[in-house]
Amino acid sequence: MKKSLRIIISAVYFFSLFISLSVNASPQEWQKIKRPISGEPTPIGTYSNGCIIGAKALPFNGDGYQVIRTSKNRYYGHPEMISYLQDLGKKIKSRAMPDMLVGDIAMPGGGRFLTGHASHQMGLDADIWLRMGRLSTRDAQDPAGMGLLVVDRKARKVIDSLWTRDHETLLHLAAQDYRVARIFVNPAIKVKLCETVRGDRSWLRKLRPWFGHDSHFHVRLTCPKGASYCQNQSPIPVGEGCGRELYSWFEPAKPSSTKPKKKVIPEAPILCQQVLSAPNRSEWLD
Structure with a gap:
C-alpha cells in the first residue's frame, strides 16, 4: 500500500512540474x-547537464x-552519495587515519554552476581533498579552502615529500566501493600509483587521468538503481x-590548423527546466 501511494504521489508531483511554465x-x-527540492530522490540528466530532486x-x-x-x-x-561518503569516513576512522576533507558535492537542487565545475549537477559527484586532517570551524568555512598541492605542476610529477601512504589508502578505499563509476585524478598521481601499488591493483582501473x-x-557514482531519469557515463x-x-x-599538445569552437552550453533537460518554474518553487528559493 505504501509503495503504491509513493508511486501515485510521485506521478502527481512530476505531472505538476510538466504542466508548469518553463523558465531558462x-x-x-x-x-x-x-x-533541496522536495520529492523522492531523483537525479535527472547527466553529470554535466542535470539537476536533482530530493x-x-x-x-x-x-x-x-x-x-x-x-x-x-x-x-x-543524492542519498547514495551521502551514504557513500559516510561509509568511506567510517573506513578511514577504523584505520586510525587522519579525517578526510569533503569539498563540493552539488548545490541544493544540483544544476549548472556559475564557476568551478562543469559536472557535479546530479548530486552523484564529490571532491575529496588530498589534504587530510580536521580543520578548525573557521578554516572549514573558508570558500577558498586550504588545499595541499601534491603535484609539481612544472615537472608534472608527484612531490614525494608530500605524498604519503595515507593518500594511496584513501584512494584505494574510495575506489573499492561498488557504487563508484570512476575517480578523476591528476595524470601524475595515476602514474605514481601505477609505479608503486603492490598486491591487488584491480582498483586502479577506476582511477581516470584528468x-x-x-x-x-x-x-x-553510477546512477542509483531505479533512477530512470539519470544517464550513466560510458563504461x-x-x-x-x-x-x-x-x-x-604528458605529450606536447599537437598544433591545430582549425579555430577552436565556441563553447555552447547545452539546454538543460526539460524536467530540470520545469523544476525551476514549479508552482511550489518558493519552498526552496531565497
Whole structure:
C-alpha cells in the first residue's frame, strides 16, 4: 500500500512540474535555490547537464570526515552519495587515519554552476581533498579552502615529500566501493600509483587521468538503481589504465590548423527546466 501511494504521489508531483511554465535554466537560476527540492530522490540528466530532486545535506562533521568550504552551500547530494561518503569516513576512522576533507558535492537542487565545475549537477559527484586532517570551524568555512598541492605542476610529477601512504589508502578505499563509476585524478598521481601499488591493483582501473585534480580527487557514482531519469557515463576501458593512454597525457599538445569552437552550453533537460518554474518553487528559493 505504501509503495503504491509513493508511486501515485510521485506521478502527481512530476505531472505538476510538466504542466508548469518553463523558465531558462541558467546557472544564475540554480544559485538561487537554497534548500533541496522536495520529492523522492531523483537525479535527472547527466553529470554535466542535470539537476536533482530530493537531495540530502551531508552533515558537516562525521566519523572520519569533515565538510569544508561550507559557506559555498555545495554539500548536497543524492542519498547514495551521502551514504557513500559516510561509509568511506567510517573506513578511514577504523584505520586510525587522519579525517578526510569533503569539498563540493552539488548545490541544493544540483544544476549548472556559475564557476568551478562543469559536472557535479546530479548530486552523484564529490571532491575529496588530498589534504587530510580536521580543520578548525573557521578554516572549514573558508570558500577558498586550504588545499595541499601534491603535484609539481612544472615537472608534472608527484612531490614525494608530500605524498604519503595515507593518500594511496584513501584512494584505494574510495575506489573499492561498488557504487563508484570512476575517480578523476591528476595524470601524475595515476602514474605514481601505477609505479608503486603492490598486491591487488584491480582498483586502479577506476582511477581516470584528468586535468587539474592535483589537490583533490573527484569521485563519481553510477546512477542509483531505479533512477530512470539519470544517464550513466560510458563504461571505463578494461585494464589498469597504466599504459600508453596514460602517458599520452604528458605529450606536447599537437598544433591545430582549425579555430577552436565556441563553447555552447547545452539546454538543460526539460524536467530540470520545469523544476525551476514549479508552482511550489518558493519552498526552496531565497
